[in-house]
Amino acid sequence: MQLPIPLYIGLRYSQSRKGHAFLSFITLFSVTGIFLGVMALTLVSSVMNGFEADLKRRILGVLPHLVVSTENVAAGETSQDWPAVLQQQDPTILQVSPFLQTEALIQSSKQLSGTLLQGVDVNQLPQFLQSSLQIGDWQEFGAARYQVMLGSALADKLRVEVGQKVRLLLPSGGSYTPMGWMPRQRVFTVAGIFQSGSEVDKVVAVLRLEDLQRLSPAPQQSWRVSLAEPFDSPRLTPLLESVAGVTKVVDWRQTHGKLFSAVAMEKAMMWLMLMLIVAVAAFNIVSALVMMVTEKQREVAILKTQGMTNRQLFLVFAVQGMSHGVVGAVSGGIVGLILCYQLNALLAMLGLQLLPGIELPVEVRPLQVLSIVLAALALTAAAVVYPAWRAVQIEPAEILRDE
Numbered sequence: 007m008q009l010p011i012p013l014y015i016g017l018r019y020s021q022s023r024k025g026h027a028f029l030s031f032i033t034l035f036s037v038t039g040i041f042l043g044v045m046a047l048t049l050v051s052s053v054m055n056g057f058e059a060d061l062k063r064r065i066l067g068v069l070p071h072l073v074v075s076t077e078n079v080a081a082g083e084t085s086q087d088w089p090a091v092l093q094q095q096d097p098t099i100l101q102v103s104p105f106l107q108t109e110a111l112i113q114s115s116k117q118l119s120g121t122l123l124q125g126v127d128v129n130q131l132p133q134f135l136q137s138s139l140q141i142g143d144w145q146e147f148g149a150a151r152y153q154v155m156l157g158s159a160l161a162d163k164l165r166v167e168v169g170q171k172v173r174l175l176l177p178s179g180g181s182y183t184p185m186g187w188m189p190r191q192r193v194f195t196v197a198g199i200f201q202s203g204s205e206v207d208k209v210v211a212v213l214r215l216e217d218l219q220r221l222s223p224a225p226q227q228s229w230r231v232s233l234a235e236p237f238d239s240p241r242l243t244p245l246l247e248s249v250a251g252v253t254k255v256v257d258w259r260q261t262h263g264k265l266f267s268a269v270a271m272e273k274a275m276m277w278l279m280l281m282l283i284v285a286v287a288a289f290n291i292v293s294a295l296v297m298m299v300t301e302k303q304r305e306v307a308i309l310k311t312q313g314m315t316n317r318q319l320f321l322v323f324a325v326q327g328m329s330h331g332v333v334g335a336v337s338g339g340i341v342g343l344i345l346c347y348q349l350n351a352l353l354a355m356l357g358l359q360l361l362p363g364i365e366l367p368v369e370v371r372p373l374q375v376l377s378i379v380l381a382a383l384a385l386t387a388a389a390v391v392y393p394a395w396r397a398v399q400i401e402p403a404e405i406l407r408d409e
Contacts, residue, residue: 032290032293032294032297033291033294033330035287035290036287036288036290036291036294036330036334037287037330037333037334038287038334039283039284039286039287039288039290039334040284040287040288040330040331040334040335040338040382040386041333041334041335041337041338041341042283042287042338043280043281043283043284043287043338043382044284044334044335044338044339044342044378044379044382045338045339045341045342045345046280046283046342047276047277047280047281047284047342047378048338048339048342048343048345048346048375048378049342049345049346049349050276050280051273051276051277051371051374051375051378052342052346052368052369052370052371052374052375053346053349053366053367053368054269054272054273054276055368055369055370055371055374056366056367056368056369057269057367058266058269058270058273058369059367059369060367061204061265061266061269062236062266063134064134064202064203064204064206065202065204065205065206065262065265066236066258066262067132067133067134067135067138067202068132068134068135068138068200068202068204068206068210069206069210069258069261069262070105070107070230070231070232070258071231071232071233071236071239071257071258072230072231072233072239072242072243072246072255072256072257072258073105073107073228073229073230073231073255073256074102074228074229074231074246074249074252074254074255074256075227075228075229075252075253075254075255075256076227076228076229076251076252076253077227077251077253089102089229090102092245092246092249095245096242096245097234098233098234098235098238098242099231099232099233099234099242100232100233100234101130101132101230101231101232102229102230102231102232103126103127103130103229103230103232104127104130104215104227104228104229104230105124105125105126105127105215105228105229105230106123106124106125106215106218106219106222106228107122107123107124107125107228108122108123108176108178108218108222109121109122109123109177110122110123110174110175110176110177110211111174111175111177111189112160112164112172112173112174112175112211113172113173113174113175114164114165114166114170114171114172114173115170115171116164116165117163117164117165119160119163119164120209121160121174121209121210121211122209122210122211123174123211123212123213123218124210124211124212124213124218125213125214125215125216125217125218125219126212126213126214126215126230127215128144128145128147128148128214129148131144132232134202135200135202135212138200138201138202138203139155139198139199139200140158140198140199140200140201141168141198141199142155142168142197142198142199142200143198144198146197147197147198147214148214150195150197151214151216151217152192152193152194152195152217153194153195153196153197153213153214153217154172154174154194154195154196154197154211154212154213155196155197155198155199155200155211155212155213156172156196156198156199156200156211156212157199157200157201157202157206157207157208157209157210157211158199158200158201158207159207159208160207160208160209160210160211161196161199163208166196167196168196168197168198168199169195169196170195170196171193171194171195171196172193172194172195172196173191173192173193173194174191174192174193174194174211174221175189175190175191176189176190176191176221176222176223177189178190178222178223190221190222190223192221194213194217200212231246236258239257239258239259240257240259243255243257281381281385284381284382284385285385287334288331288382288385288386288388288389289385289389291327291330291331291386291389291390291393292389292390292392292393294327294330295323295326295327295390295393295394296392296393296396298323298326298393299323299393299396299397299400302397303400306319306397306400307400307401309322310400316398319394319397319398320394320395320397320398321394322394322397323390323393323394323397324387324390324391324394326390327386327389327390327393327394328383328386328387328390330386331382331383331385331386331387331389331390332383332386334382335379335382335383335386336379338379338382339375339378339379342375343370343375346368346370347368347370349366349368350365350366350368353366
């Protein structure tokens with residue numbers, strides 16, 4: 007099949023390097039820069055996606071995505087009926103279970119620490135919390151009174167093991183005694199230890215909902231809402247606030263949003279810095295094309311005298327420049343994807359693993375990779391405009407009058 011004239015000439019010019027060593031070097035430098043920039047951006051973005059997903063799984067697998075407070079009403083009224091109705095209305099809501107959360111002090115025989123107490127219904131635990139249990143059994147924990155599950159880092163800080171006693175002290179709801187004001191307190195038995203692999207392990211302690219309700223002064227009826235996608239919580243907050251009987255909705259972003267915002271900012275800055283590498287390489291194409299236009303002035307003049315329009319001439323040099331951008335961007339994207347899937351094996355082979363047995367989390371998002379390649383092509387397209395415009399401005403009469 008015969009190619010269009012601008013495409014055919016442009017591709018011929020892009021392959022023509024005889025007698026133009028310096029021009030070939032600049033072109034190779036530009037293509038290599040685009041290749042490395044796209045490859046690095048694909049690899050770094052996928053690793054950052056993996057870190058974000060792993061962080062989300064570990065932290066938001068333990069913490070509630072939304073905490074809904076309702077009025078303390080009798081059974082059978084709104085606070086008992088709305089969870090099932092809400093789950094039917096929105097399939098992204100995976101689970102709605104009774105929940106209570108409060109801050110407290112936890113004391114062992116050796117240490118004292120602050121903690122975040124979570125009162126849960128053992129029969130409706132989030133899946134990640136169930137699977138993160140290292141020592142103990144959730145069913146036995148739910149059957150016995152006044153037992154507590156501790157995060158692994160919190161247990162290490164308190165220097166306690168399963169079967170030992172700890173004292174929980176709540177700052178609110180205390181009473182005055184002959185010894186002075188005393189906080190609400192009770193001794194609990196450590197029933198198990200869980201490990202999420204995040205900062206949550208340092209602060210969270212899990213109790214049965216009934217035990218925490220007995221310990222807390224006039225606890226408000228609360229519900230834990232688990233979502234298929236935690237980042238959908240802002241969309242669901244107005245829906246929950248409109249439910250009759252709901253008094254307050256607390257989004258996970260209010261407590262841990264800054265951490266994920268910092269990760270998002272880091273991803274944006276990495277994107278910007280690596281895209282600047284692509285931009286520098288893409289605009290090196292300007293130098294190569296300007297030199298090519300200067301070298302090809304006589305050919306351009308002949309083409310114009312033979313009837314080639316300005317639009318066709320513009321496309322000739324645009325095709326030439328874009329061919330370099332396509333080669334660099336597409337090959338960089340392909341090699342970046344290969345490295346993403348083989349990254350941990352490559353690091354292990356080179357002996358560059360951070361810790362033995364620990365792999366870097368990698369999550370490849372096809373649309374993100376496509377957007378990286380398209381962004382590199384867009385920068386290349388912007389770079390070829392000026393040299394192609396200069397070729398259009400050549401006057402055949404001035405170039406050929408001495409021939």
